[in-house]
Amino acid sequence: MTPPAGGPRPRPRHRKRDRLSALVPRSLSETVTAVIVLGSACGGAILKEMAANAVLSRVPTWLLFVTAPLLVAGGWAWQRHRRERPPRSPAVPRHLPPRAEPFVGRDAEVAAVAARARERGLVAVRGPAGVGTSAVAVAAGWELAPDIAGQHYADLRGQDRDAPEDARSVVERVLRTLGRPIAAAGDSEVAAQEVLAALEGTGTVLLLDNVERWEQVSWLPRHVPGAFVMVAGDLDTGPDETLPGEVSVVQIGPLTPAAGERLLRAHVTAGLLETDPAATARLAELFLRRPAIITGIARWLAGNPRVPIAALLKSLEEGPRDQGLQTLLAGQLRRVRPQPRRLLALLARTPLAELGRDGAAALLGAHERDVERCMEELSRHGLVERVREARVRVVEAARAIVPPPGDWEAAWRRLAHRFAELADYHAERLPGEDARAWFGLEDKALLQILRARWPGSGASAGPLWRIADALEVWFLLEQRHKERREAATALAAAARAVGDTGAQATAELRLCLVALALGEPRLAQEHLDGATRLQGAGGIESWPAQIHLARAATLLTAGDEFAAVEASLVRYGQALAGGDATGQAIRWIDMAVLRMRRGQVCAAEHRGPEADRLYVDAQGMLVRALAVAREAADLSAEAHARELLAVVHWYLGRAREAGEGWEEAVRLHRAAGDGVGEARCQVQQAAALTAERRGEAARLLRSALAKLPPTGVSTALARLRLAEAEPRNARAHRDKGLAALAPWDGIAEPLQIAEIRRRLMKPAPAEES
Incomplete structure (x- = not known):
């Protein structure tokens, strides 16, 4: 669902006053967990590991609990919405394109692809552009799975040409x-297992089309019992x-x-063709070898029925051999009306490789x-091709025959405005499935727009x-922290280009959080310093709330500077807007985190009664936070408060309450669309299980x-x-565990990370034997 081109627009979220706070995690417990544990989990899990006498038995409690077991689950703009989030549902699969009609001269290749798929599983349909590689793979896919319910298709051409x-x-x-968890994308082996789980025994076909390089798909499982996987393209x-030898290859050559x-x-x-048999024979020998050229020639002949075939042959022979299609398309372009021709020029100029109907309408400044x-006319003449739903490339x-458009800058502004409206609209509706599907299709286009030069000096950017805000959400x-960094870097460059220091400060703050x-605390401090400098001469009192929160998080990465952290949290609370119930809930959570940290230090110094008093204080604050979060109808804040309460209960020896708390936190994280938060709670639950329940823990x-990022605690x-x-798989698990700590390689890592690394490097006696 998208906002109509002429309908009401969503409330803009790009006012300068709000820009710095937009999309920044609000809770210290959220932020610092992202800081220390790389968006994964938590000191709480480590402590339960200790309590269960499973691992880290020698690590002092105060070193292990670096922060509350919370993850950045969403941005400021997303979390400020006061409505129930729907649970995530599987994505609707994309079906195979229609078979090419007519289909001539490829029956043997289609039969070979289908037979290899039945025998071997993964089949590579390989051939250069224009020879019909995709058409062969699609036809084989229809033969293997004639019902669209058994088809999955992905066109892997991206937005960057x-x-x-x-x-x-x-x-x-x-x-x-x-429809599998995107969090698995960080680990190719886990991703391959997800593909196996989705397809095994289903009788379905997965076709990945227009694969340029083998490395794009080398992670796929080599054999999926009871299903068929094909990759098609240059490879x-x-x-x-x-x-690899275990991959069955069907090479597609010219006709x-x-x-x-x-x-x-x-x-x-x-x-x-019978009017000049000799010219037809020579045309076939020289040019009728690739379906793309054949289609172009057919269009030319249909548009020029009275021109002799010998004239066409002469024109093609006189031109460069590899530019025959350009010659044919130039003839087609002369037959196109002015408005479609202008649209083609604009489409060829845009850095986006493909656009939908609404984007093209904004670019052209015309009704859909x-x-x-226009798109239909261009497609009929072979100048654009239809991809996916209502999109064209x-x-x-x-591209080489289209003159540059004369009104490019105005068209580009219209396109950016339209994408900003759509991004706003769908960001407001995350994590709903429709919004997820839209961002999954358009996030690379949004990044390309953000990276592109903003035209015209003095124009409002x-x-x-707004696009940067939506991408951060x-x-x-x-x-996806890599893409977060790309978007924030592009925002910083765009802000510098137009001289907007407020947007620059926002970008620096986001780069700090990334x-x-x-796990890059020194770089985080540099970006935080940059954000504070860009705030001007107003001093610390003028900082927006989110800078205070980021400062508290950065301080906490360097040690137990409790007084400075507490001062930043006080200023954070003072800077919150009046009536911000969610912000107040986060403030209570933050203060509870600080109490828990202090309690751990007391426990490490053998001051147990004082530690328990601090834990009880934290419990009261979290109960208060939970009530305010419910009042604000903020599932994310409620989930974080519930998870922290479970950790406090564990510290206080209340195992039953802790277990119930984690169960409820899992439910809330799932309802809020936070798969990583749900996964973190599962790690905590597994760590609390006894050795006799190792099978349950392993599950x-x-x-x-499957939901956690590849790195993190x-x-x-x-x-x-x-x-x-x-x-039996202990060595492989330990190697992957060490790889998960890679962000701390080469930097001064916290002691709890060093201890985890030591335990991963030291196998158990059973493994040594």
Whole structure:
């Protein structure tokens, strides 16, 4: 569901006063967990590990609990909505495109692909552009799964015309197509297991089309029993790389001249080719080898029925051999009306490789009905191709023959405004499935717009800020920190270009939070310093609330500077807007976190009664936070408060209350669309189980790993626990656990990280034997 082009617009969220606070995590417990544990889990899990006498038995409590067991689950703009979030449902699969009609000269290849798929599982349908590789793969897919309910299809061409999508983006696209957790995209092996779980025994087919490089799909499982996986495209390999031997390859080459002539005859008027048999034979020998060229020739002949075939042949022979399609399309372009021609020029100029009908309407400044007619005309002449739903891509050969548009800057502003409206609209509706589907389709387009030069000096760049806000909400929800950094970096560059210091400060603050989430405290401090400098000469009292929160988080990464952290939290509370119930709930959570940290220090110093009093104080604050979060109808804040309460109960020896609390926190995280928060609670639950229940613990941990990012403390702890639960795979789990701590490589890591690393590097006696 998208806002109509002429309908009401969503409330803009780019006012300068709000820009710095937009989309910044509000809770210290959220932020610091992202800081210390890389958006994973938590000191609480480590403490339960200790209490269960499973791991880390020698680590002092005060060193382990670096913060509350909370993760950045959403942004400020998303979390401030006061409504119940729907649970996430599986994405609707994308079905195979229609079979190419007519289909000539490829029956043997289609039969070979289908047979290999039945025998081997993963089949690579390989061939250069224009020879019909995709058509062969699609036809084989229909033969293997004639019912659309058994089809999954993903076109892997990205929005960047100059570079193919990287492997991580491809993994995300495939998982989204199959309706699997996107969090698994960070670990290729886990992602492959998700593909296996989605397809095994279903009799369905998965076709990944337009694959440029083998490395994009090399992570796929080689065999999926009871299902079929095909990849189609160039499938280029590196200089010293070949396709693995276990992958069955069907090479698609050019058509034979006879097959090419039959295909051309199927497109043109009967008898047209008989007027000059010699010219027809030579045309077939030289040019009727690729379906793309054949289709272009058929269009030319249909538009020029009285021109001799020999004239066409001469024109093609005189031009460069590899530019025949350009020659044909240039003839088609002369037949196009002015408005579609202008749209083609604008589409060819935009850095986005494909656009939907609404985006094209904004670019052209016309009604969608007119744009649909333009797109249909361009498609009929072969100048654009239809992709997915109502989207088009300019044919590469057409770009070279289209003159540059004269009104590009105004068109680009219209397009950016429209995408900003759509991004606003869908960000307001996250984590709803419709909004997830839209962002999953358009997030790379939004990034491309944000990176592009904003035209014209003095023009308002508000649409860019709104796009940046929406991307921060989306990428934070998906825990895609790499893309968060890309969006914030692009925002910083755009803000510098137009001289907007407020937007620059927002970008610096987001970069600070990303650095904290990725275990880069020094870089985080640099970005925080940059954000504070950009606030001007007003001093610390003029800082927005979120800078105080980020400062508290950054301080906490460097040690137990409780007084300075508490001062920042006090200022955070003072800077909150009046009537902000959710902000007040977060403030109570923050203060509870600080009490819990102090309690751990007291426990480490053998001051047990004082530690218990601090834990009881934290419990009271969390109960208050829970009540305010419910009043604000903020599921995310409620989930975090409930999770922290479970940790406090564990510290106080109330195992039953802790278990019930984690169960409720799992439910709330799931309702809020926070898969990582849910997974973190599962790691905590598994850590609390006794050795006799290792099978149950392993199931919980595997479920958690499917949703956790590839790095972080929760991931490392889950792998450490799995090494105990599954001794046969212990070494592999320990290696992956060490890889999960990679963000701390080469930096001064906290002592609890060092201890986890030590335990992962030291196998148990059973493993040594």
